Amino acid sequence: MISAKNVTMKFDDFVALNQLNCDIPDSCIYGLVGSNGAGKSTFLRLISGVYRPYEGTITADGEPVWENPKVKSRIMYVPDELYFLPQSDMNTMARLYAAVYDSFSTERFRELTATFGLKPDANIGTFSKGMKRQAATILALSVMPKYLFFDETFDGLDPVMRNLVKQVIYSDVCERGTTTIITSHSLRELEDTCDQLALLHKGGIVFESDIQNLKTALFKVQVAFADTFGKERFEGIETLSYAQTGSVATLIVRGDRDTVTGQIRAMQPLLLDVLPLNLEEVFIYEMEALGYAFKDIM
Numbered sequence: 399m400i401s402a403k404n405v406t407m408k409f410d411d412f413v414a415l416n417q418l419n420c421d422i423p424d425s426c427i428y429g430l431v432g433s434n435g436a437g438k439s440t441f442l443r444l445i446s447g448v449y450r451p452y453e454g455t456i457t458a459d460g461e462p463v464w465e466n467p468k469v470k471s472r473i474m475y476v477p478d479e480l481y482f483l484p485q486s487d488m489n490t491m492a493r494l495y496a497a498v499y500d501s502f503s504t505e506r507f508r509e510l511t512a513t514f515g516l517k518p519d520a521n522i523g524t525f526s527k528g529m530k531r532q533a534a535t536i537l538a539l540s541v542m543p544k545y546l547f548f549d550e551t552f553d554g555l556d557p558v559m560r561n562l563v564k565q566v567i568y569s570d571v572c573e574r575g576t577t578t579i580i581t582s583h584s585l586r587e588l589e590d591t592c593d594q595l596a597l598l599h600k601g602g603i604v605f606e607s608d609i610q611n612l613k614t615a616l617f618k619v620q621v622a623f624a625d626t627f628g629k630e631r632f633e634g635i636e637t638l639s640y641a642q643t644g645s646v647a648t649l650i651v652r653g654d655r656d657t658v659t660g661q662i663r664a665m666q667p668l669l670l671d672v673l674p675l676n677l678e679e680v681f682i683y684e685m686e687a688l689g690y691a692f693k694d695i696m
């Protein structure tokens with residue numbers, strides 16, 4: 399497990415992270431979403447041991463990450479800004495990775511280059527942006543790390559390659575128990591990828607939840623009655639948002655869907671529709687409940 403306790407990171411007078419706390423369990427895909435400057439990349443560099451926290455502690459498996467070669471040997475970090483040796487091909491980079499990581503698998507490297515359709519002896523400088531992202535992903539996965547961190551994982555990848563990268567990541571999580579952290583600006587990108595999701599804003603995590611529970615515990619209800627009614631009719635139902643146009647009301651409700659539906663059906667409505675919410679809608683209403691304006695954050 400990765401644990402960050404009261405982590406603060408400053409650059410001169412700029413506070414990138416401020417008293418951040420989170421625990422990331424093993425064998426999961428953890429999504430970190432936030433606007434530019436929210437601190438996503440800084441957080442990944444801290445838990446990779448690239449940066450030393452100004453305050454607080456970061457541990458992996460109970461051991462500090464900073465200046466700990468034993469822990470770092472289990473970590474692979476793919477940054478947003480990729481770097482390859484000048485004039486190198488993937489074979490050259492593979493030899494470099496193998497020299498640094500004892501766990502590097504040449505067999506897996508060959509399998510993945512074939513799967514992705516890249517030529518390992520071609521100059522990486524001739525690759526497109528998406529191909530470079532694929533190359534970095536292949537090299538990272540070939541290390542066979544316990545902890546795998548991607549900053550803007552899918553940047554530059556076409557839909558086919560995005561799905562391929564997702565499938566390979568899923569395979570590592572399921573078969574080897576890899577813990578993967580993915581950052582993105584897009585909730586929709588992470589919706590069908592992650593087990594858990596956190597929203598980072600102004601250097602701190604303001605919302606964190608298991609995605610499946612998050613999506614099933616919040617839903618939209620549209621209901622109409624023959625008589626005049628208002629919000630007070632739904633007393634006892636946890637309502638995050640209420641709007642009414644004429645005889646039709648729209649509620650955003652938190653709770654057990656079957657229980658709430660039964661409660662409203664007992665009121666004998668003329669119309670009752672229960673609709674799911676996408677992840678972005680869920681975050682909007684949850685953030686409003688916490689007193690944040692989601693549109694200002696994202």
